[in-house]
Amino acid sequence: MRIGFDAKRAVQNFTGLGNYSRYLIEILYRFYPENEYILYAPRIRSNPPFNRLRSVCPKLLCISPKGIWRKCRSVWRSIGITYNLKKDYVTIYHGLSNELPLNIRKASHTKSIVTIHDLIFLHYPQCYPFIDRLIYTYKFRKACQDADAIIAISQCTQRDIIHYFGIDARKIRVIYQGCDESFTHPAEERLKKEAKAKYHLPARYILCVGSIEERKNALLAVKAMTGVPKDVHLVLVGKRTSYTSQIDSFIAAHQLEQRVHLLHNVTFQYLPAIYQQAEIFVYPSRFEGFGIPIIEALHSGIPVIAATGSCLEEAGGPDSMYVHPDDIEGMKKAIHLLLNNPEKRKYTIEQGLKYVTRFSEKRQADELMNLYHSLLEKEQI
Numbered sequence: 170m171r172i173g174f175d176a177k178r179a180v181q182n183f184t185g186l187g188n189y190s191r192y193l194i195e196i197l198y199r200f201y202p203e204n205e206y207i208l209y210a211p212r213i214r215s216n217p218p219f220n221r222l223r224s225v226c227p228k229l230l231c232i233s234p235k236g237i238w239r240k241c242r243s244v245w246r247s248i249g250i251t252y253n254l255k256k257d258y259v260t261i262y263h264g265l266s267n268e269l270p271l272n273i274r275k276a277s278h279t280k281s282i283v284t285i286h287d288l289i290f291l292h293y294p295q296c297y298p299f300i301d302r303l304i305y306t307y308k309f310r311k312a313c314q315d316a317d318a319i320i321a322i323s324q325c326t327q328r329d330i331i332h333y334f335g336i337d338a339r340k341i342r343v344i345y346q347g348c349d350e351s352f353t354h355p356a357e358e359r360l361k362k363e364a365k366a367k368y369h370l371p372a373r374y375i376l377c378v379g380s381i382e383e384r385k386n387a388l389l390a391v392k393a394m395t396g397v398p399k400d401v402h403l404v405l406v407g408k409r410t411s412y413t414s415q416i417d418s419f420i421a422a423h424q425l426e427q428r429v430h431l432l433h434n435v436t437f438q439y440l441p442a443i444y445q446q447a448e449i450f451v452y453p454s455r456f457e458g459f460g461i462p463i464i465e466a467l468h469s470g471i472p473v474i475a476a477t478g479s480c481l482e483e484a485g486g487p488d489s490m491y492v493h494p495d496d497i498e499g500m501k502k503a504i505h506l507l508l509n510n511p512e513k514r515k516y517t518i519e520q521g522l523k524y525v526t527r528f529s530e531k532r533q534a535d536e537l538m539n540l541y542h543s544l545l546e547k548e549q550i
Contacts, residue, residue, distance in 0.1 A: 267283065319340055
């Protein structure tokens with residue numbers, strides 16, 4: 170097969186959709202090297218994450234706009250790619266980040282798939298500008314309608330696609346995400362020592378990873394620290410936003426300056442080491458498409474406390490702990506239980522390590538390839 174990908178995010182995004190795109194391309198290339206893989210991107214830029222992908226997948230073919238299309242690259246991504254698909258005899262085209270070319274149906278010999286990550290902008294419209302919501306709703310809905318198949322990254326996202334867009338459930342396949350391989354094995358002691366020194370990590374800490382924004386709800390974890398033993402600290406890793414001022418204010422009002430540590434611009438190579446030295450991982454987000462940091466934590470062998478209300482139970486499994494995103498006392502109790510009950514902690518870690526095997530790279534690559542083949546078999550019938 171000649172498989173094409175919308176590679177804009179793979180080239181230029183360093184987190185989130187970019188990580189998903191690079192991860193998916195890499196595992197397909199590794200487990201199914203017999204296929205040809207073509208990346209379509211408005212610009213091909215040199216940067217560490219994308220350079221690494223090209224180094225481990227040296228036979229990737231990268232295509233960007235030529236001629237007049239170079240003057241209107243966004244239009245090329247919206248309609249121009251379709252003409253490339255026909256010219257390049259692409260068998261399958263996969264939109265990795267919620268979108269497909271608006272005229273994808275004109276590529277009649279190419280089967281199309283779109284991955285829908287989440288519809289958070291419909292759940293929390295107040296967090297998005299009005300015009301952005303209109304654009305997202307139009308693009309996401311049209312991609313779902315035009316695609317031959319849809320990948321939802323969780324059961325929660327599948328339900329939302331059906332609810333908001335009226336899509337037939339038979340058209341949707343849930344294929345979970347995994348995390349970077351570096352989280353699946355112990356970090357080198359050298360990296361652990363360097364991480365501790367570089368980021369001034371305390372001896373005992375609870376970890377929370379994710380952009381420090383309102384939806385991610387890190388303030389719940391900060392508030393819970395008022396009831397946690399003083400030798401246990403909280404480390405928040407993520408991009409600062411305007412919401413961070415609320416956290417700063419609470420920290421100052423409750424004299425938590427020495428116990429709550431906000432880290433941003435953390436070098437990725439140190440992240441597994443930061444996870445693996447934590448005592449507990451908390452993820453109090455109000456809503457997620459899936460929750461990759463939970464997968465990273467389970468692989469790292471630390472117990473997880475997450476919030477109810479979206480898909481986090483799918484990521485954490487039945488033996489992680491869950492609290493309502495507004496339940497400060499519930500978060501305190503869950504933290505105390507894991508800190509003070511060695512048997513509970515041990516059991517939670519063991520079950521988490523078993524559960525996370527369902528997100529293996531091989532399993533996901535197989536599920537993706539089975540979906541691709543199923544679309545071609547339908548065409549032959």
